[in-house]
Each structure stands twice: as C-alpha cells, then as structure tokens.
Amino acid sequence: MKSPILEFIQSLHARYLAVDEGRVADYIPELSKANPKAFGICVATRDGHLYEAGDTRQGFTIQSISKAFTYGLALEDRGEDHVLSRIGVEPSGEAFNAISLQEGSGKPFNPMINAGAIATCGQVLRKDGASRFDRIAEYLSRCAGQSLSIDEAVYRSESATGHRNRAIGWMLRNFNILDEDPDEILEAYFQQCSLRVTCTDLAVMGATLANQGINPISGERAIAPEFVDNVLGVMATCGMYDWSGEWIYRVGLPAKSGVGGGILAVLPGQLGIGVFSPPLDGQGNSVRGIKVCMDLARDLSLHLFNPSAVPQTALRLSYTGNQMMSRRRRPAMDFHYLKRFGERTRVLELQGPLIFSTFEPVVRTLVRHAPYCQQVVMNFRHVVNVDPVSMRLLAEVRSRLESNGIRLLCCHAQRFRRPLLAAGIPAGAIFDTDDEALEDCETFLLAGAAEVAGRSPDAVPLSECDLLSSLSPDELAIMEAAAETRAFAPRQSVIESGGDADEWFVLTAGTVEVSLPETGNRRRRLDVLSAGMSFGEMAFIDGSKRSADVIATEPSTCRVWSRAWFDSLDQSHPALKIHLLHQLSRQLSARLRQANLEISTLKS
Numbered sequence: 001m002k003s004p005i006l007e008f009i010q011s012l013h014a015r016y017l018a019v020d021e022g023r024v025a026d027y028i029p030e031l032s033k034a035n036p037k038a039f040g041i042c043v044a045t046r047d048g049h050l051y052e053a054g055d056t057r058q059g060f061t062i063q064s065i066s067k068a069f070t071y072g073l074a075l076e077d078r079g080e081d082h083v084l085s086r087i088g089v090e091p092s093g094e095a096f097n098a099i100s101l102q103e104g105s106g107k108p109f110n111p112m113i114n115a116g117a118i119a120t121c122g123q124v125l126r127k128d129g130a131s132r133f134d135r136i137a138e139y140l141s142r143c144a145g146q147s148l149s150i151d152e153a154v155y156r157s158e159s160a161t162g163h164r165n166r167a168i169g170w171m172l173r174n175f176n177i178l179d180e181d182p183d184e185i186l187e188a189y190f191q192q193c194s195l196r197v198t199c200t201d202l203a204v205m206g207a208t209l210a211n212q213g214i215n216p217i218s219g220e221r222a223i224a225p226e227f228v229d230n231v232l233g234v235m236a237t238c239g240m241y242d243w244s245g246e247w248i249y250r251v252g253l254p255a256k257s258g259v260g261g262g263i264l265a266v267l268p269g270q271l272g273i274g275v276f277s278p279p280l281d282g283q284g285n286s287v288r289g290i291k292v293c294m295d296l297a298r299d300l301s302l303h304l305f306n307p308s309a310v311p312q313t314a315l316r317l318s319y320t321g322n323q324m325m326s327r328r329r330r331p332a333m334d335f336h337y338l339k340r341f342g343e344r345t346r347v348l349e350l351q352g353p354l355i356f357s358t359f360e361p362v363v364r365t366l367v368r369h370a371p372y373c374q375q376v377v378m379n380f381r382h383v384v385n386v387d388p389v390s391m392r393l394l395a396e397v398r399s400r401l402e403s404n405g406i407r408l409l410c411c412h413a414q415r416f417r418r419p420l421l422a423a424g425i426p427a428g429a430i431f432d433t434d435d436e437a438l439e440d441c442e443t444f445l446l447a448g449a450a451e452v453a454g455r456s457p458d459a460v461p462l463s464e465c466d467l468l469s470s471l472s473p474d475e476l477a478i479m480e481a482a483a484e485t486r487a488f489a490p491r492q493s494v495i496e497s498g499g500d501a502d503e504w505f506v507l508t509a510g511t512v513e514v515s516l517p518e519t520g521n522r523r524r525r526l527d528v529l530s531a532g533m534s535f536g537e538m539a540f541i542d543g544s545k546r547s548a549d550v551i552a553t554e555p556s557t558c559r560v561w562s563r564a565w566f567d568s569l570d571q572s573h574p575a576l577k578i579h580l581l582h583q584l585s586r587q588l589s590a591r592l593r594q595a596n597l598e599i600s601t602l603k604s
C-alpha cells in the first residue's frame with residue numbers, strides 16, 4: 001500500500017514542478033551552471049523516516065545553510081556569553097551580503113548574514129591538529145549522518161570572486177571581532193559554503209535539530225542539546241535574511257536558506273524538511289522552496305504557533321485502592337477492610353511525555369486529592385519521557401506529600417529510575433509493576449488497622465478459613481477428618497500448571513504465589529494467597545486442568561481434599577456439600593464483582 005503521506009509530498013512536488021520564476025545565483029560564476037529544473041523535497045521524521053519526491057539525491061552546495069550549524073559549533077567551542085559578545089542575534093533587515101555592522105562596536109547583527117557567519121567561523125577553534133574547516137566539515141557531516149565533501153569548482157569560483165566577503169572580513173578584523181587576519185577564516189568560510197549536500201541530507205540535518213541534536217538515523221549526538229534552541233532561535237528570526245519576518249508569519253518554522261537553492265526547515269521536536277530548487281527570488285531564497293514550505297506548513301498544520309499542537313494532560317486515569325486491588329488475595333476480614341479504606345490510596349496513571357504543561361494537571365489533581373490520601377501511586381507504564389522540569393515538580397510534590405505524612409510510590413518506572421531517585425523517591429518506593437505497588441499499599445493500610453493488628457497471620461485454624469467459617473462444628477469435624485496435611489518449603493511447588501485438577505487446598509499457614517513463567521527467569525504473578533484462603537476449587541467446578549503454577553513463598557501448610565471425597569459427599573453428607581457449594585459461589589460472586597469494578601475503572 002502506498003503511503004498517503006508520500007503521495008502528498010509527491011503531489012506537492014508535481015504542483016510546483018512547472019514554476020519558472022526566479023533566477024539561479026550567478027554572482028558566484030560556478031553557481032550559474034546549476035540546472036534550474038532540478039527540484040527535490042524531503043521530509044525526515046524525528047525517528048528517521050524519509051519521505052522523498054523528485055531530485056532528492058542530487059548534490060548541490062550547502063551555502064548559507066551551513067551558517068546555522070557553524071554557529072552551533074562556535075557556541076560549543078566558546079560558550080554563549082563569549083559568542084554573544086562578538087555576534088548579535090538581531091534580524092538586520094538587510095540583504096545577506098550587506099556590509100552592515102552595528103554602529104560603534106562593529107558587531108555583526110546576527111550569525112545568519114555573511115558578516116555574522118564569517119565572524120562565527122572565526123570563533124571555531126583549531127583542535128588536535130584539525131583545522132577550523134576540518135572541524136566544521138566534521139560537525140556538519142555528523143548532523144547529516146555521512147561524510148560531506150567540498151565541491152572544489154564552487155569553492156575555487158567563490159574564493160576567486162569573493163571580494164565583498166573579504167571586505168567584510170577585514171572590517172571585522174578592524175573592529176577586533178576577528179582576533180587574527182581574516183584570510184584563513186575566509187577560506188574556511190568559502191569551504192564550508194561549498195560543502196556538497198543533497199535534499200535528503202538537509203532534511204536529516206533538520207531532523208537532527210528537531211531531535212534535540214541527536215541524528216535520528218545514526219543515533220549519534222551531533223549538536224550539544226543546550227545549544228539547539230539557540231541555533232533554532234536565530235534561524236527563526238534571521239534565517240531567511242530580510243524575508244525572515246514574513247517567513248515566520250506565513251510558515252512559522254525556524255529555517256535557513258542558501259544561494260545554492262536549498263532550504264532547510266525544522267519543526268522542533270517533530271521533523272526536518274529539505275527542499276532544493278536553484279532559482280532564487282530577490283532576497284536570495286529558493287522560489288519553489290518557499291512555496292513548498294508554505295504549503296507544507298498550511299496543509300499539515302506545522303506552524304510553530306498553531307495551538308493544535310498543544311500537548312494534552314499526562315493524567316490518563318485516576319482511581320482509588322478499593323476500585324482496583326492487587327492480585328493478592330487476602331482473608332475476608334482483610335479484604336473488607338481494604339474495600340472500606342482503600343480510598344486512602346490514590347493511583348494516578350500517567351501517559352505521554354512529562355513536561356510542564358502535561359504534568360501541571362497531574363500536580364493539580366494531587367493537590368486536590370492530598371487531604372483524603374494516605375498514599376499515592378504514580379504509574380509510569382505509558383510515560384514516554386520525563387523532562388527535568390517535571391522531575392523538579394515531582395521532587396516538590398514528594399517532599400510536600402511527605403511533610404503531610406503521605407507516601408509516594410512509583411511503578412512501571414524502572415526506565416526512569418535515575419531521574420526519580422534524583423527527585424528524592426527512595427529506591428524502595430519504585431516498583432516494577434502496579435500490582436506490587438498496590439500490594440505494598442494494601443499491606444501498609446492493613447498494618448495500620450487496629451482490627452487486624454492483633455491477629456497472627458501465621459497459622460489459621462480451619463474454622464476461621466474463608467470458605468469454612470460458617471460450617472457447624474460437626475461439619476468441620478468431617479472436613480478435618482478427611483483432610484490430608486501437607487507442608488511446603490519456600491520455593492517448593494504446590495501445584496504445576498497442566499496437571500489434573502483433582503485436589504482442593506486450604507492454606508492454613510504461610511503464603512503461596514500463583515504465577516506463570518515468562519521469558520527468562522521471570523514469572524508473571526497472578527495471585528498471592530495468604531493463610532486462611534483456599535485454592536484449586538475452581539477446577540472442581542468446571543473440570544479444567546491446572547492453569548497456573550502455585551509455589552510456596554515461605555514455609556507453608558495446606559489442608560488438602562480429594563475430588564473423589566468431594567464427589568462422595570453427594571451420598572454421605574449432601575447438606576455439607578450444599579453448604580460448601582453455597583460458600584464457593586458466594587466467594588466467586590464477590591470476586592466477579594471486584595473484577596467488574598476493576599474493568600469499569602480501567603475503561604472509564
């Protein structure tokens with residue numbers, strides 16, 4: 001099946017193929033040889049997918065588009081303050097090659113006009129035997145994800161005729177914006193402008209800027225993350241020369257054009273666009289390039305200031321610990337206690353990226369619920385990433401909850417372990433699964449409950465076990481007499497999945513876990529049963545095989561009845577059998593009710 005997105009890009013290409021406005025740059029003689037009909041469009045997504053139409057693999061010189069990247073390198077080499085002291089960030093409102101410097105200081109208005117770009121080149125350091133140009137070429141190549149080489153003919157042509165740029169270089173030297181004579185710097189500048197790229201390269205370089213400086217195809221860090229916004233900032237205000245205001249108004253994307261016919265545009269966080277078409281308008285911007293970007297921005301709603309792109313709340317679901325309980329099955333008394341007081345546990349399921357505007361509604365919800373809570377669980381299962389601001393807010397929330405005596409637990413959060421620990425969440429409060437976090441909350445609630453505090457959970461007489469507690473003493477005696485007693489050591493198997501289900505167990509001491517093997521050594525926990533609870537009886541009703549393993553997690557004791565004995569009750573003690581079946585169906589209906597509640601909670 002053909003992608004409708006690819007079809008859209010191709011239709012855009014077809015729409016403007018016949019346009020023959022504009023003129024190929026000829027002030028650098030070699031550039032005048034460019035084919036005016038060449039035309040390519042490429043969109044690179046933040047995860048490195050390319051949509052291409054037309055001449056996307058044809059080489060041309062990058063020209064001024066290089067300026068944005070060299071600016072990033074200069075910032076990395078010298079730091080923001082130093083670079084800002086030499087080169088401004090104000091739109092000049094003048095042509096790209098204007099010999100305009102700020103009055104008095106001689107500072108170029110911005111790094112996107114030639115004066116600023118030459119000054120920027122002078123800021124790049126020579127390092128470890130690598131020349132300025134070597135370092136620039138290497139930096140741009142990392143952004144493109146492949147080694148870029150010079151178009152020697154264009155370079156020689158530009159160097160031979162670059163008198164105006166030389167004049168600018170000497171002006172910069174005069175004002176001490178350049179610390180050394182400009183000859184070598186100018187050559188490096190001419191060379192950087194003569195690097196050959198394709199339309200695809202431009203889109204990938206744009207996607208690298210969109211992706212916080214990491215090339216989405218190679219996965220390599222190409223631009224230091226702290227300078228990505230600086231680079232995009234000057235592109236947005238100055239990237240299209242004296243058409244920059246119109247551009248940001250109409251297209252709304254940081255962009256940079258070059259007289260070779262390229263335009264690179266970026267939708268931060270989302271995608272990079274490369275367009276190539278040599279004929280230029282009066283400002284030196286590609287005519288078709290502008291038309292394509294205007295249509296792309298309008299038709300795909302890419303304008304940076306378009307509110308349709310506003311992120312949504314990170315709060316996916318909010319419920320309490322009695323609406324959703326852990327898989328741990330507990331004796332009826334504990335269960336009823338948890339049904340009553342589970343409200344004191346608040347679970348917030350989060351989703352998407354956590355940034356200020358998505359996390360703010362979560363904080364608001366927490367502030368509202370805090371007075372009624374004893375503990376809060378944040379579920380990170382559907383969170384894709386966390387930014388430093390949201391982690392700072394989380395740290396604040398945590399310490400405020402703590403001073404109000406409220407516990408904060410996180411689950412499905414191993415991926416974010418490091419930032420969570422830094423936000424002050426103790427390692428013991430970070431759980432692999434929501435089930436474990438909920439179980440911990442329940443255990444915590446029960447530990448604080450006066451009703452259950454005095455009772456030893458270690459050994460429960462049959463008369464107090466859930467299914468048997470309403471039997472008469474005579475009936476209990478019959479049960480006692482028929483039961484086998486079995487003891488299990490920790491990690492010993494009680495039931496194996498797949499086996500015949502011909503026994504019914506009541507756990508009178510210890511704890512067992514019901515689980516299924518997962519990949520590796522991991523097991524998926526389905527249930528945890530504590531003393532007083534029964535298991536295995538379901539299969540007595542529907543005759544199925546054992547569907548999971550049951551393993552003792554501590555020294556445990558079970559009382560066991562055989563199916564043959566259970567069946568024989570029909571004849572020997574029908575009243576007892578009816579009683580047991582009645583108890584069984586009561587228990588099943590209580591569990592079904594809880595399951596229904598949990599399903600509706602998750603669906604809400």
Ligand code: GLN
Binds near residue numbers: 064158190257
């Ligand atoms: N190398 C070209 C110059 O300095 C770059 C100009 C441009 O692309 N706008 O004139």
